[in-house]
Amino acid sequence: MTANILIFCAAGMLVTAYLMVGQKALFTTIRLYGVQSLLLGIVATTIAIAESRPELFVTAALTVTLKAILIPWFLMRTVDRIGIHREIEPFLSVPASLLVCLGLTVVGYRVSTGFQEGARGVGHHLIGVALSLLLIGLFLMVTRKKAITQILALLTVENAVFLVALGVTSGMPLIVELGISFDVILAVLVLGVLVRRIVGRFESMDVSRLSKLKG
Amino acid sequence: MVGLVAVGLPAALLIRLLTVAATLALARRARTCRWVALVGSMLASLLTVTVALEVIASGLSVEGVLVRHAASGIVFDYAVTPLSAWFLMVLGVVAIPTALYSAAYFSHSVVASRIAVVGTAFNVLVGSLEAVFTASGVVAFLCAWEVMTLATAALVATEHQERASRRAAYLYLVMSHIGTGCLVAGFLVLAGQAGSLSFSALLSGHVVSGPLRDGLFALFFVGFGVKAGVIPLHVWLPEAHPAAPSSVSALMSAVLITAGIYGLYRVCGFGLGVPDQNWALALMAVGMLSAILGVLYALTQTDLKRLLAYSTIENSGIIVLGLGAAMMALAHDQRALATVAVAASLTHVLNHAIFKGLLFLGAGSVVMATGTRQIEQFGGLLRRMPWTGLFFLIGALSISGLPLLNGFPGEWLTFQALLLGFTATPGLVRLNFPLAGAMLALTSALAAACFVRAFGISFLALPRSPAAGSAHESPLLMLVPQAWLATLCVGLGLVPGVALRALEGVIVSLPGLQLTSPMAEGAWGMASGIGSFDHVVPGIFGVAVLSALAFAALLTVRREAVARRVPTWACGGDLTARTEYTATAFSKPLLMIFRAVYRPRRQVDSLADVSPYFPQEVRYRTEIEPTFERYMYAPLVRLVLGSARGMRVLQAGSLHTYLAYVLVLAVILLIWLGGTT
Numbered sequence: 098m099t100a101n102i103l104i105f106c107a108a109g110m111l112v113t114a115y116l117m118v119g120q121k122a123l124f125t126t127i128r129l130y131g132v133q134s135l136l137l138g139i140v141a142t143t144i145a146i147a148e149s150r151p152e153l154f155v156t157a158a159l160t161v162t163l164k165a166i167l168i169p170w171f172l173m174r175t176v177d178r179i180g181i182h183r184e185i186e187p188f189l190s191v192p193a194s195l196l197v198c199l200g201l202t203v204v205g206y207r208v209s210t211g212f213q214e215g216a217r218g219v220g221h222h223l224i225g226v227a228l229s230l231l232l233i234g235l236f237l238m239v240t241r242k243k244a245i246t247q248i249l250a251l252l253t254v255e256n257a258v259f260l261v262a263l264g265v266t267s268g269m270p271l272i273v274e275l276g277i278s279f280d281v282i283l284a285v286l287v288l289g290v291l292v293r294r295i296v297g298r299f300e301s302m303d304v305s306r307l308s309k310l311k312g
Numbered sequence: 313m314v315g316l317v318a319v320g321l322p323a324a325l326l327i328r329l330l331t332v333a334a335t336l337a338l339a340r341r342a343r344t345c346r347w348v349a350l351v352g353s354m355l356a357s358l359l360t361v362t363v364a365l366e367v368i369a370s371g372l373s374v375e376g377v378l379v380r381h382a383a384s385g386i387v388f389d390y391a392v393t394p395l396s397a398w399f400l401m402v403l404g405v406v407a408i409p410t411a412l413y414s415a416a417y418f419s420h421s422v423v424a425s426r427i428a429v430v431g432t433a434f435n436v437l438v439g440s441l442e443a444v445f446t447a448s449g450v451v452a453f454l455c456a457w458e459v460m461t462l463a464t465a466a467l468v469a470t471e472h473q474e475r476a477s478r479r480a481a482y483l484y485l486v487m488s489h490i491g492t493g494c495l496v497a498g499f500l501v502l503a504g505q506a507g508s509l510s511f512s513a514l515l516s517g518h519v520v521s522g523p524l525r526d527g528l529f530a531l532f533f534v535g536f537g538v539k540a541g542v543i544p545l546h547v548w549l550p551e552a553h554p555a556a557p558s559s560v561s562a563l564m565s566a567v568l569i570t571a572g573i574y575g576l577y578r579v580c581g582f583g584l585g586v587p588d589q590n591w592a593l594a595l596m597a598v599g600m601l602s603a604i605l606g607v608l609y610a611l612t613q614t615d616l617k618r619l620l621a622y623s624t625i626e627n628s629g630i631i632v633l634g635l636g637a638a639m640m641a642l643a644h645d646q647r648a649l650a651t652v653a654v655a656a657s658l659t660h661v662l663n664h665a666i667f668k669g670l671l672f673l674g675a676g677s678v679v680m681a682t683g684t685r686q687i688e689q690f691g692g693l694l695r696r697m698p699w700t701g702l703f704f705l706i707g708a709l710s711i712s713g714l715p716l717l718n719g720f721p722g723e724w725l726t727f728q729a730l731l732l733g734f735t736a737t738p739g740l741v742r743l744n745f746p747l748a749g750a751m752l753a754l755t756s757a758l759a760a761a762c763f764v765r766a767f768g769i770s771f772l773a774l775p776r777s778p779a780a781g782s783a784h785e786s787p788l789l790m791l792v793p794q795a796w797l798a799t800l801c802v803g804l805g806l807v808p809g810v811a812l813r814a815l816e817g818v819i820v821s822l823p824g825l826q827l828t829s830p831m832a833e834g835a836w837g838m839a840s841g842i843g844s845f846d847h848v849v850p851g852i853f854g855v856a857v858l859s860a861l862a863f864a865a866l867l868t869v870r871r872e873a874v875a876r877r878v879p880t881w882a883c884g885g886d887l888t889a890r891t892e893y894t895a896t897a898f899s900k901p902l903l904m905i906f907r908a909v910y911r912p913r914r915q916v917d918s919l920a921d922v923s924p925y926f927p928q929e930v931r932y933r934t935e936i937e938p939t940f941e942r943y944m945y946a947p948l949v950r951l952v953l954g955s956a957r958g959m960r961v962l963q964a965g966s967l968h969t970y971l972a973y974v975l976v977l978a979v980i981l982l983i984w985l986g987g988t989t
Contacts, residue, residue, distance in 0.1 A: 188968065201979065208982045228982070235975040239968050304967055 099147040106136045106143070107226040110260070111202070114233045114253060118194050121183050123176050123245055127169050130249050134164035137256055140223075140263060156274045160259070163278055168252065168285050175289050176245060179296050188240045198233050205229030223264030230257035243302045244292040248285060255281055317374055320363035321390055321446060324356040325378060328439040331356070332432050339428035346418055349431025350411040353438055357411065360442050361404030367397035371817035375448065388455075391448035391511070394821040399445045399574045402662050405800070406566040406669040407438050409793030413673050414559040416789035420680050421557050422470060430470055430557070437463040437563065444571050450499045450509045457495065457571075461488040464568060467560045468552045480551035487548040491538030495575075498531035515583030517823060525584055529591050532579045540572030541628050543602040544940045550609075553621035554685060558676025561617060565624045565672055566665035573631055573661060580639075582822050587639035589741060595636030600748050602629025603755040608909055611762045611899050612936055615685045616675045619766055620668065623711065626755060627664040630726060631657050633748060637729045640744070646736045648828050653729035655815055655831055660722030662811060663804060667710035667719060670797035674704035677790055678770065681783035687769050687895045691776035696783045701771045703794040708763035710801045713756045716854030717805035721812070721838055723756060724848065761902065769895040776889045806851050808838050896934065903936070911937035 113133040120126045138161035145153030176182065187194065205228030209221055234257060237250035259277075262269045269277075292302060299306050331352025338345040367374055371394055379388040392400065414434065422430050440463060443456035465488075469481035503509050506519045513519075520528060534545065541549040549569075553561045580595070581587065606626030613619035634657025641650035677700045678693060679685050694701040710717040713724075730752065733745035775781035785791075804811055809832030816832075819825050832838060837849040880887055903912055914934045918927035962973075 204979055204982055232975070232979065232982075235971065235978065239971045239975055242968075 099143055102143045103140055104222050106140045107223050107260070109133075109136045110256070111226050111229060114230050115195065115198060117249065117253070118198050118233065118237060119191050121191075123182055123243065124173060126246065126249055127172050127176070130252060131165045131169040133253070133256060134160060134168075137259060138165060140260065144263060152271045155271060159274065159278050163282065164252070164256070168281070171285060171289060172245060172248065175292060179293070179302065181243070181296070181302055187242065194236070194240060197236060198229075201232040201236060202229040205232055224261060227257045227260035227264060230254075230260065242305050244288070244295055244304050245302060247304060248288045248292070251284065251288075252281065316359075317363050317366045318376065320359050321374075321392065321442070322376065322378055324359040324363075324442065325439065327352055327356040327359070328435050332435050335428055335431045335435070342424035342427045343419070345427050345431060346415060349427075349435060350415040350418075353411040353435050354408050356435075356442075357404045357407045357438060360400055361408070363392060364397040364400035364404060367392045367394060368401065368814050368817055371821065373821075378443075378452070386451070387449075388452040389448050390443075390446040390452070392446050394818040395574075395577060396445045398658060398815070398818045399570055399661070400442060402570055402665045403438070403441050403445065403567045405662070406563060406665050406797075407441075409796050410559050410563050410669060410673070411438075413562075413676070413790050413793040414557075416787050417557065417559050417676055417680065421676075426470065430467065433463045433466040434560065434563075437467065437560075437568075441567055441571060445574060448511050450503055450511070450514065453511070454492070454496060454499065458492060460568070460571065461485070461492065464552070464556075464564060467564075468556045470557055470560075471555070474555075476551075477555040480548070480555035484548040484552040487538050487545065491535045491545070494531045494535035494538075498528050498535060498579075501528060501531075511578075511583075515579060517583065517585035520584065526588065526590075529580055529584055529588070532575070532584075533591075533594065536572045536575035536580065537598070538572070539568065540576060540632065541569050541602075541625050542572075542598050542632055543605050543625060543629070544944055546602070546606075546625050547941060547945060549625060550613075550618050550621045553624070554615055554617035558617070558672055558679060561620075562669040562672035562676070565620065566669040569624060569628050570661055570665060573628070573635075576632065576635060581635055582824070586824065587643050589640065589643040592636050592640035592643055593741065593744065595632055595639060596744055596748055597636075599629045599631075599633030599636050600751045602626065603633060604629075604751050604758075605909070607755050607758040607762060608902075608906055609936075611758060611765070611902055612910065614687050614895050616678065616687050616690075616766065616770065617672070617685050619687070619762070620671055620675060623671075623759065623762065624664075624668060626759060627660065627668065627711075630723065630752065630755070631660050631664065633657075633752065634660065634722075634726050634729065637726070637733055637745070637748070640737060640741070641729075641733065642824050644737045647824065647826050649729060649732055649736045651819055651825050651827060652725060652732065654819055654822065654825060655812065656722055656725030656729050658815055658818065659725060659808070659811060663710070663718040663722050663801075666797055666800050666804065667707045667717075670703060670707040670794060670801060671711065673790070673794050673797070674700055674707060677786040677794070678704075678783075680786065682777070682779040684777070684779060687766065689777040690770040690780050691889060691892065692772070692774045693780060693783055694771040696775075696780075697771075697785045699791050700786055700794065703791075703798045704771065705767055706798040706801050708767045710805065712760035712763050714760075714854075715805070715850040715857065716802070718801045718803075718808070720805055720850050721808035723752070724838065724850075726752060758902070765895055765898045769893070769898060773892050774887070774889045776892065805854075807836055808832070808850060809836055812838060896932075903934075909939075911939070913937070 110133050113129045113136070117126050117129050117133075120129065138157045141153050141157035141160060145151065145157060189197065202225075206225040208228055209225035231254055234250045234253035237253065238247055241247060241250065255277075295304070296302055331349060334352070335345055335349040338348060363374065373391055373393045375389065375391040377387060377389045379386070381387075411434070418427060418430060436459060440456045440460035444453060444460055447453035447456055461484075465481045465485050468484055469477050471477045472481075499514070501524070502514050502519060505524075506514045506516075508514060538545045538548075553565055556564060576595075580591065603626050606622050606624075606629055610619050610622035610626060613622060634653050638650040638653035638657065641647070641653060675685075677697065678690065681693070681697060681700075682690060684690075706717065710719040713719040727749060730745045730749040734742050736742075737745070775783075812832040813830075816827055816830065819831075820827055836851050837847060882891060885891075903910055912934055913936075914932070917931040917933075918924065919929045919931070920927045
């Protein structure tokens with residue numbers, strides 16, 4: 098039962114990542130990230146119940162409040178204020194992106210077989226999903242131009258790292274979790290401000306225009 | 313005395329550090345700052361010279377610890393071996409008068425706001441040179457080596473508002489770093505093989521063998537060769553020497569070059585075991601090339617300090633040639649011959665330092681009085697600066713290798729070694745010796761021509777510019793150091809036995825060398841110890857030559873002739889500076905003879921109003937081909953810049969490209985390393 102829930106949630110996270118790659122509307126992308134974080138919270142809760150580790154509840158609660166509610170809300174507000182709602186043409190078309198992501202997933206799963214099997218017998222799948230998620234997040238950063246999408250990609254990478262930690266070691270010490278959460282909040286705040294600045298200066302959220310700053 | 317020797321070097325270092333601190337603290341008060349810096353430097357130098365002389369006299373090394381840091385296990389210890397002591401003495405002999413000279417010279421030639429920096433750099437340079445000569449471990453040596461490089465670069469860039477100075481400093485840094493890179497690589501490999509960082513283990517001669525040894529030799533040869541200024545690694549030297557203040561040029565030319573020579577001795581000559589014949593050939597070839605090309609380039613320079621810089625290359629070549637001959641002799645186990653060659657080379661190190669220091673100080677006085685370095689703007693300075701002129705003349709005669717002066721002993725011993733080498737070595741390589749001898753003879757003759765030109769055009773005849781006409785003699789403080797060095801020139805020329813006797817202890821301390829008979833016959837004579845016709849007393853020789861000249865003059869004097877004093881005939885016109893022989897004209901015949909080397913380009917423009925047969929003005933331009941810069945360094949620079957430009961594509965400045973690099977690299981690494989179990 099536990100294994101089923103874990104694999105289901107992990108698969109859900111991968112699916113949200115794919116949807117993010119295929120999606121151009123910024124609002125939907127942010128919501129997809131929220132769903133992804135929610136699924137991560139469920140993973141944490143499941144492990145907490147199955148292994149009766151109460152400190153993981155705190156982690157799960159943090160994840161859900163912060164990443165599934167607060168950050169999406171803040172990002173949506175930012176998008177609303179700026180008034181740019183759609184990603185313009187990415188460097189790679191959507192079908193091509195999906196194909197590349199497929200390849201990245203294969204790489205992630207292939208690599209995950211090298212890890213030792215986790216205690217619950219699902220470690221291999223969790224790590225496979227997490228590595229794929231990480232590579233897809235990086236790929237999103239490479240191909241997307243909007244600063245908001247870049248932030249979302251970074252957060253996806255962060256989710257992936259979190260998932261690896263859960264899958265391999267069944268959670269990091271609480272103090273580390275708290276530190277990471279704090280980092281994420283700060284990163285999002287700073288990046289949110291930066292986005293506003295970039296838009297104010299360039300009339301656009303296109304990060305590739307930043308190269309004009311070169312002397 | 314023993315106590316002083318034991319604490320001499322740490323005490324000198326302490327004095328230098330205090331001096332530097334005081335100099336920087338007093339930066340606002342230029343005059344006090346100048347005196348503190350230079351008096352401190354003189355005191356410290358005095359201490360090190362005392363230690364050096366004591367070590368040379370006793371032949372026993374002095375060792376000790378300079379800095380010990382217990383936590384990191386770093387120990388900088390020093391060891392004054394007789395070889396180190398010799399170089400330390402050379403440094404002191406030049407550094408003390410140079411510091412005294414600078415005390416007056418800096419007040420005119422260095423802006424008050426930069427006195428503190430220049431004074432500090434001067435102290436750091438001399439201190440790091442002392443550390444280079446006495447370091448007994450790799451770490452201390454390389455640290456001192458780099459500090460020395462940086463201090464010199466700072467001094468070269470003293471007048472950094474001028475583009476040429478900045479360029480010279482940059483070129484110097486680039487070349488030095490190439491050299492230091494080679495040294496670091498060489499020492500690391502050597503230390504890895506020896507399992508130790510101290511010179512006594514590293515340079516025992518049994519650490520490496522085979523091709524690795526040859527490779528290490530090549531690395532060290534390039535590394536030290538850059539500092540020694542041998543052709544083709546000399547490109548920084550003619551730029552850096554003129555750019556620095558003259559007293560610093562004196563120090564650089566006399567002693568900084570010697571740091572490279574010291575390294576060549578310590579590592580290439582006597583640190584890697586019995587030298588290979590091919591190494592010796594390489595050293596001799598480079599020495600010959602430097603000597604002959606150095607003097608040829610010196611001959612055509614119109615910038616006095618550039619001329620002296622090229623002459624430094626020449627002398628560095630002669631010193632390296634002597635070392636090469638010694639290594640060749642050692643390779644064939646001819647110890648007596650090797651001893652003569654080493655004596656020749658080390659004597660020349662001392663003597664070159666003295667007369668080149670003197671010449672640069674003289675050049676500094678001239679430059680200060682006239683405000684230019686161009687020989688063509690001088691003229692008639694002997695009447696206006698009689699003392700400077702006299703000292704410069706003594707220096708010029710010394711560098712030409714005339715007997716009675718100190719250029720003679722070193723060159724004579726080098727000739728001796730080269731001539732004896734032909735009979736002492738087997739096979740075809742022996743032909744190398746007479747070839748080198750012939751080259752050296754040509755070099756000496758050309759050096760004489762070069763300094764006849766330098767002295768004659770600068771100091772004789774009428775002033776060629778208003779600046780030269782209104783020149784004044786330098787202050788006493790600048791003349792005393794020159795007088796001291798000139799006295800040494802004459803003294804060491806007359807009694808070369810003193811220096812040679814002192815050198816004996818240094819020679820026996822080097823591995824593989826032994827003294828079969830004393831080097832000196834009394835104080836006045838020299839004897840190379842082998843062969844039959846090899847004893848000479850320069851004093852008698854010189855007096856004989858002089859009296860022969862006097863006798864010849866006497867023979868030509870006729871009784872009935874009456875001397876008549878009349879003005880010089882000027883073809884019926886007025887006698888002006890325009891009728892004088894110029895420096896360019898003086899070297900023209902030699903330029904034409906050695907056309908193949910110089911490959912001169914000449915351009916004559918005549919500007920005429922009415923008819924080309926009545927030119928208003930004739931302009932003459934000549935320049936010689938900068939062979940090494942154009943055919944060796946320019947392609948190298950193009951290669952480096954080209955590949956750098958090629959690599960700039962990677963650095964596109966686009967965020968997405970960089971992220972893509974990360975992604976691609978991560979995926980490749982994951983595929984390559986991941987999933988193996």
